Amino acid sequence: MRRLASRVLLCAAIVAVALPARGQAPIRLAHIGALSVPPQQESMCLDELRRGLADLGQADGRSYQLSTLSSDASRKSFDTLAAELVNAHVDVIVATVTTAVAAAKRATRTIPIVMATNFQPVEAGLIASLARPGGNLTGIALWTTDLFEKRVQLLKEALPAVTRVAVFRRPRDTALPAIYADAGRRLGVRTQAIDVDRVDSLPAAFEAAKRGGAQAILLTQWPFFILNRDRIAALALKYRLPGLSGDADAARAGMLLSHGPSIVDACRRSAYFVDRILKGAKPADLPAELPSKINFAVNLKTARALGITIPPSVLLRADEVIE
Numbered sequence: 001m002r003r004l005a006s007r008v009l010l011c012a013a014i015v016a017v018a019l020p021a022r023g024q025a026p027i028r029l030a031h032i033g034a035l036s037v038p039p040q041q042e043s044m045c046l047d048e049l050r051r052g053l054a055d056l057g058q059a060d061g062r063s064y065q066l067s068t069l070s071s072d073a074s075r076k077s078f079d080t081l082a083a084e085l086v087n088a089h090v091d092v093i094v095a096t097v098t099t100a101v102a103a104a105k106r107a108t109r110t111i112p113i114v115m116a117t118n119f120q121p122v123e124a125g126l127i128a129s130l131a132r133p134g135g136n137l138t139g140i141a142l143w144t145t146d147l148f149e150k151r152v153q154l155l156k157e158a159l160p161a162v163t164r165v166a167v168f169r170r171p172r173d174t175a176l177p178a179i180y181a182d183a184g185r186r187l188g189v190r191t192q193a194i195d196v197d198r199v200d201s202l203p204a205a206f207e208a209a210k211r212g213g214a215q216a217i218l219l220t221q222w223p224f225f226i227l228n229r230d231r232i233a234a235l236a237l238k239y240r241l242p243g244l245s246g247d248a249d250a251a252r253a254g255m256l257l258s259h260g261p262s263i264v265d266a267c268r269r270s271a272y273f274v275d276r277i278l279k280g281a282k283p284a285d286l287p288a289e290l291p292s293k294i295n296f297a298v299n300l301k302t303a304r305a306l307g308i309t310i311p312p313s314v315l316l317r318a319d320e321v322i323e
Contacts, residue, residue, distance in 0.1 A: 052271025078103035115139035261291030
C-alpha cells in the first residue's frame with residue numbers, strides 16, 4: 001500500500017533535482033496531483049486536462065508532471081490518496097469526482113485544488129460562492145439541484161402519463177434520489193430508489209423496477225452509469241422502460257432521453273484553472289464556473305421501439321434528435 005505513495009514522492013524528487021545543462025539553472029517541473037475514479041473515466045478526463053493545458057502552452061514532461069491516484073485502482077479511500085498527494089508536496093490537486101474534491105479539501109487548506117466536476121460545492125460548504133470561492137478551491141460546479149429537478153420535469157413532459165419512476169442510484173446515495181423525489185412530488189410522480197453497484201446487478205435492478213410498477217427510470221449521476229451506458233440502454237429496451245440519463249451521450253447509446261453537461265468539456269476547462277494557479281493566481285480569486293452548455297437529446301428510434309410518441313413541444317426544445 002505504501003508503494004504508490006513512494007512512487008509519487010520519488011517522481012517529485014527526481015524532477016526537483018534533475019541535473020541542468022551546463023551553465024543553466026535547474027529546471028523544476030510543476031507537480032500536478034490528480035484524484036480520479038474509475039480508471040476508464042480517469043483516462044478520459046485527464047486526457048482532456050492534458051489537451052487543455054497544451055492549448056495554454058503547458059507541455060506534459062516539459063513544464064509539468066502529472067501524478068494520478070485512483071481509489072478504484074488502489075482500493076484506498078480518497079482521504080488516504082489525498083493525504084499522499086499532500087505529503088508529496090504537489091503544487092495543485094485536480095479532483096475529477098465530487099467525493100475526491102471533498103477529500104482533497106479535508107486534506108489541505110493550503111495546496112490549491114481544482115474541481116474538474118462537482119455537485120453543489122456551495123451547498124456542501126466547499127466554497128463560499130461561485131463568484132468568490134474563498135479558500136483554496138475553485139473549478140467547475142458541474143451539477144446543481146436545479147439541473148436534477150429539470151430532469152424530472154423533462155421526463156414528465158416527454159411521458160405525460162408516467163406517475164411512477166424508478167431511480168437507479170449507487171448504494172448509500174441519498175442526496176440525488178431525494179432531489180428527484182421532491183421534484184416528482186410536485187409533478188405527481190412517485191419515485192422508488194434502487195441500488196446498483198455492479199454490471200451483473202443491472203438486470204435485477206430492472207426486475208425490481210418492474211415489480212414496483214415503474215413506468216420509466218431515472219439515473220443518478222455516477223461514473224458507473226456512463227461506463228455502462230450501452231448495457232443500460234439495451235436493458236431499458238428489453239424491459240420496456242423508457243429512461244433519462246444525465247450522461248450527455250446516453251441517448252446516442254440508445255436511452256430515450258439524456259440531459260446533462262459534457263464531462264469532457266468540464267475536464268478540458270479545468271486546465272484553465274490549473275494554468276492560472278501555476279502562473280500565480282489564488283483559487284480564492286478565480287470564480288468557479290457552471291457548465292457552459294447543457295445538452296438535451298431525444299432518441300426517436302428508441303421511442304418508436306417502445307411505442308412512445310414524444311410531444312412536439314419536447315422535440316422543439318431538444319438540442320439533438322436522434323432518428
